[in-house]
Amino acid sequence: LRAHGADRVDVVAPGTRIPAGLLTVRLGPASRPDIAADLHGTAVPGQAEGYALRVTSEGSQKQVALGGTDASGQFYAVQTLRQLFVQTHDGWRIAGAQVSDHPSMPLRGTIEGFYGQPWSPAERLDQMDFYGDVKANTYVYAPKDDPYHRDKWRQPYPADKLAELGELINRANANHVRFTFAVSPGGSICYSDPADRATLKAKLQAVYDLGGRAFSIPLDDISYTRWNCAGDQAAFGAPGRTAAAKAQVDLLNDIQRTFVATHPGTQPLQMVPTEYGDLTDTPYKQTMRATLDPAVVVMWTGTDVVPPAITNQQADAASKLFGRKVFVWDNYPVNDYGNTSGRLLLAPYDKREAGLSEHLSGIVANPMNEPYASKIAVFGAAGFAWNDRAYDANSNWTQALAYLAGGDRNAAGALRVFADLEHLAPTFGATPWQPQAPELSDRLARFWKQWKAGNRTAALSDLRAYADAIAQAPAEIRGGAV
Numbered sequence: 001l002r003a004h005g006a007d008r009v010d011v012v013a014p015g016t017r018i019p020a021g022l023l024t025v026r027l028g029p030a031s032r033p034d035i036a037a038d039l040h041g042t043a044v045p046g047q048a049e050g051y052a053l054r055v056t057s058e059g060s061q062k063q064v065a066l067g068g069t070d071a072s073g074q075f076y077a078v079q080t081l082r083q084l085f086v087q088t089h090d091g092w093r094i095a096g097a098q099v100s101d102h103p104s105m106p107l108r109g110t111i112e113g114f115y116g117q118p119w120s121p122a123e124r125l126d127q128m129d130f131y132g133d134v135k136a137n138t139y140v141y142a143p144k145d146d147p148y149h150r151d152k153w154r155q156p157y158p159a160d161k162l163a164e165l166g167e168l169i170n171r172a173n174a175n176h177v178r179f180t181f182a183v184s185p186g187g188s189i190c191y192s193d194p195a196d197r198a199t200l201k202a203k204l205q206a207v208y209d210l211g212g213r214a215f216s217i218p219l220d221d222i223s224y225t226r227w228n229c230a231g232d233q234a235a236f237g238a239p240g241r242t243a244a245a246k247a248q249v250d251l252l253n254d255i256q257r258t259f260v261a262t263h264p265g266t267q268p269l270q271m272v273p274t275e276y277g278d279l280t281d282t283p284y285k286q287t288m289r290a291t292l293d294p295a296v297v298v299m300w301t302g303t304d305v306v307p308p309a310i311t312n313q314q315a316d317a318a319s320k321l322f323g324r325k326v327f328v329w330d331n332y333p334v335n336d337y338g339n340t341s342g343r344l345l346l347a348p349y350d351k352r353e354a355g356l357s358e359h360l361s362g363i364v365a366n367p368m369n370e371p372y373a374s375k376i377a378v379f380g381a382a383g384f385a386w387n388d389r390a391y392d393a394n395s396n397w398t399q400a401l402a403y404l405a406g407g408d409r410n411a412a413g414a415l416r417v418f419a420d421l422e423h424l425a426p427t428f429g430a431t432p433w434q435p436q437a438p439e440l441s442d443r444l445a446r447f448w449k450q451w452k453a454g455n456r457t458a459a460l461s462d463l464r465a466y467a468d469a470i471a472q473a474p475a476e477i478r479g480g481a482v
Contacts, residue, residue: 001025004085004092021060027074030067038065043100045069049137050102051077055084055094064094069102072176076101076135087407107362108385109138109177110378111329113218115336116369118143121164123371125171130375132175133403136382138364139172140216140270141165142182150184154199156206166210173211180214180270181207186222190229191236191247200251201259213265217255218272218299219248224284244274245287253293260295270297272329277301279317289323297361300326306337306426308433309351315359325361332425333377334366339426344373346419347434348397349380354389376400376419411480414473421470440466 001009006023014034018024026035030044030052042052044067051073054065066081068074084095109131112119119127131139144150148157157165165181172179183203190196204215224244227233236250237243248271256269275284276299288298300318302310310328318326330352333345345368352363365381367374379400384391401419405412417439425434435441443466450459 023062023064025064025066027066027078028068029074030069032067035065035067038063039067040065042098045073045100045102047102048106049073049076051080051099053077053080053097053099053101055081055097057096072137073102075132075176079133079135082133103135103137103386104357104388105360105362105385107138107178107327107364108382109136109140109364110374110381111140111142111182111364111366113140113142113144113182113329113366114334114369115144118146119369119371121168124168127371128168128171128175128177130378131172131177131382134379134382135386136378137176138178138180138214138362140180140182140364141168142184142216142218144184144221149182150187153183153185153188153203154196156203162206162210165207165212169207169211178214178267179212180216180267181212182216182218182270184218184220186219186224186248186274188228189251190227190231191251192231192234193229197251197254201255204255204259208263208266213263214267214270215255215260216270216272216299217252219274220272220276222274224248224274241275241282241284242287245284246291248274249288249291252296253291256293256296268295268297269293270299270327272299273322276329277303277305277307279303279314279321281321285321289321292323294324296324297327298322298324299329301329301331304427306331306334306428308425308427309353310356311353312355312359315356319359325359327361328356328363329366330363330381331366332381333368333374335368335370337428339428339432343424343426344368344370344422345425346373346376346422347425348393348400349377349384350393350425351433352384352388354391357385357388375404379403405480408480410476414469414476414480417466417469417473418477 014032026038028035030036030039039052039054042054044052046069048070049072050069052067056063064081066074066077068077080099080101084097085092086095128139142149148155148161169179183200185200224241226239232247236247252269252271260266260269273288275282301307303314315326335343335345363381363385365378367378376397380393380396383396401415402412405415420439421437423434423438424432424436426432443463447459447463
């Protein structure tokens with residue numbers, strides 16, 4: 001309110017008599033009598049993180065009611081209120097609105113799971129604020145090149161790194177983001193060794209002591225056809241898919257039952273299977289399906305490491321393979337593999353089918369090493385996971401650019417030009433699943449059509465205007481609020 005021109009804001013207890021003529025904002029549980037009255041029949045969702053909002057102006061009575069199903073719902077009601085401020089010639093007003101809203105998927109956000117330079121502490125803190133803005137509630141800390149996450153998983157985090165994680169957890173909590181701490185021990189763990197298990201639990205305990213309440217054990221990108229110790233062969237049999245699944249399930253069930261279930265407030269354990277990107281039923285998946293604790297959340301990347309699409313049929317098949325709704329680790333817009341070398345991936349979040357909320361427990365996007373450029377796709381992933389049936393990739397892309405431009409129309413237009421030039425979504429095959437520079441391609445096609453028809457002056461004029469926009473885009477972006 002202060003940021004939008006309120007000279008004075010009085011915070012008072014519910015039931016306080018409010019003088020006539022003042023803007024009154026009521027924020028709290030939707031069931032609170034005064035909020036329920038001001039919502040005036042606006043439907044209150046029963047789902048977690050839902051909210052109802054009503055903005056009215058009747059004579060001198062100007063009222064805003066923000067009612068949440070829970071604390072996160074209250075927070076998200078405020079984020080929607082931010083979108084209702086309209087700038088006028090003499091300041092700001094709040095657009096009248098009546099909203100009933102809740103997320104389609106329980107888990108929405110990102111997994112910092114790429115190879116290469118991890119994000120800096122400052123970049124991660126900025127991301128937490130961004131996730132709050134776009135109603136994303138999940139961040140998984142899993143940078144492959146953090147040595148204490150993977151190669152040196154047995155070693156405790158140094159004090160300064162623990163302090164950074166603690167600050168990050170606090171910022172995540174402030175934005176209603178579930179900080180999820182991941183440890184990836186599969187490259188060297190001895191599954192049957194009690195000492196290794198104790199070390200792993202101590203690593204989780206250190207983050208629990210900082211306030212972390214969600215944990216993940218990724219077992220991706222490792223060999224599961226050899227053991228790291230002789231004891232595992234004695235405990236689980238000769239190396240192979242079935243034996244690997246038995247060892248992993250034994251570890252995961254132990255963590256879920258003796259750590260997660262015994263630590264108050266902790267969310268169900270998450271895991272990434274070694275077979276994470278296909279729909280082939282194997283002895284590995286059969287063992288997982290039959291013996292993994294039902295509470296454990298299984299991540300899946302789609303039908304490939306970087307899937308060109310994810311359909312309801314595929315998601316349903318994956319959920320059947322693992323015996324539970326899978327949690328999608330979406331490797332877009334990550335750019336840590338050969339076909340993305342040196343590129344920014346700024347196309348919309350697209351080709352994920354409406355209705356996936358019925359088949360998935362959630363989606364987290366694996367972003368680029370460049371955190372700020374990643375916001376375009378993450379904005380889309382969060383929007384899709386919030387309401388997959390109403391999601392439109394192109395309009396969301398435009399909204400993302402406007403958000404990043406901070407309302408500056410010139411900067412938003414320049415960002416659109418720039419993002420079109422980096423509009424590519426590769427996979428591991430030869431054909432990208434989103435094209436490069438579709439706007440520029442269309443304009444070039446129109447140029448040649450006009451040129452061949454003899455309208456050369458018009459052809460040059462139209463193309464020159466867009467060429468000028470490309471040339472001016474860097475200065476417009478740097479000079480704006482981006």
